[in-house]
Amino acid sequence: MEPAKQSPGRPRDSRVDDAIHEAVRRLVAEAGYAGLTMDAVAARARVGKAAIYRRYGSRGELVFASLVHGRAPQPLPDTGSLRGDLTALAEVILRAFSDPVFAAAGPSLVAEIRQHPDIAARFQATFVAGERAVVTALLERAAARGELPAPADPALLHATVLGTVFAWVFLLDLPVTPGLASRIAAMSAAALEHAEDR
Structure with missing residues (x-):
């Protein structure tokens, strides 16, 4: 069953986002990708798993967003060439x-x-x-x-x-x-x- 996604228009709490991303970084550094679980992220970030699943549908999406960029990457600067x-x-x-x-x-x-x-x-x-x-x-x-x-x-x-x-x-x-x-x-x-x- 597809995890529930955050409803349109509902503002996210950036503190929760930051806590989740920091938890992912620390857990990957400690245990590697194989040792990362949604339960461990929720416990380390002190949030419910539902808060994670509202943002990300899989462990892969969560890790990529935490380690590389969120769903919307920052625009590149126009350098003129x-x-x-x-x-x-x-x-x-x-x-x-x-x-x-x-x-x-x-x-x-x-x-x-x-x-x-x-x-x-x-x-x-x-x-x-x-x-x-x-x-x-x-x-x-x-x-x-x-x-x-x-x-x-x-x-x-x-x-x-x-x-x-x-x-x-x-x-x-x-x-x-x-x-x-x-x-x-x-x-x-x-x-x-x-x-x-x-």
């Missing part, structure tokens, strides 16, 4: 993925999402849709400036930057060095600038 905007995007993703607490949960979180179609569908409709909107806005600004020769695919750009960072941090275990975001942005910008509208 495609490469600058891409650098800002890469910096946000690198900062999230290189957080030691997220590093303890990230691979298991991805595996859980892949194994459960219902969780994957909610994840796509909330977090991925929010991120895709940010990437779409970035590309629309670049097109308005005349920086792109052809329409660009936001899903492909999103996957390119996200996948590069995920592989760098989790698969290759390479260090996140100064200037890495700019290098990822330069490669992504070059690919976009030379893409053909097929």
Whole structure:
């Protein structure tokens, strides 16, 4: 049965949100993703489980929102250039993925999402849709400036930057060095600038 969601228009208590997110961070750091339960989060945050389920439909959604961003990611700054905007995007993703607490949960979180179609569908409709909107806005600004020769695919750009960072941090275990975001942005910008509208 689908957990009850918070009714539209009902304001959330930010203190409860903060307590839940802090509880998740501490529990993941202590016990890893596998050891995290909704009961443990509720006890640590001193809230009822219903308060958690009104906000999140699964453990995966809860952990992602606590460690990366909420359902609506913050808009990226308009730096005035495609490469600058891409650098800002890469910096946000690198900062999230290189957080030691997220590093303890990230691979298991991805595996859980892949194994459960219902969780994957909610994840796509909330977090991925929010991120895709940010990437779409970035590309629309670049097109308005005349920086792109052809329409660009936001899903492909999103996957390119996200996948590069995920592989760098989790698969290759390479260090996140100064200037890495700019290098990822330069490669992504070059690919976009030379893409053909097929």
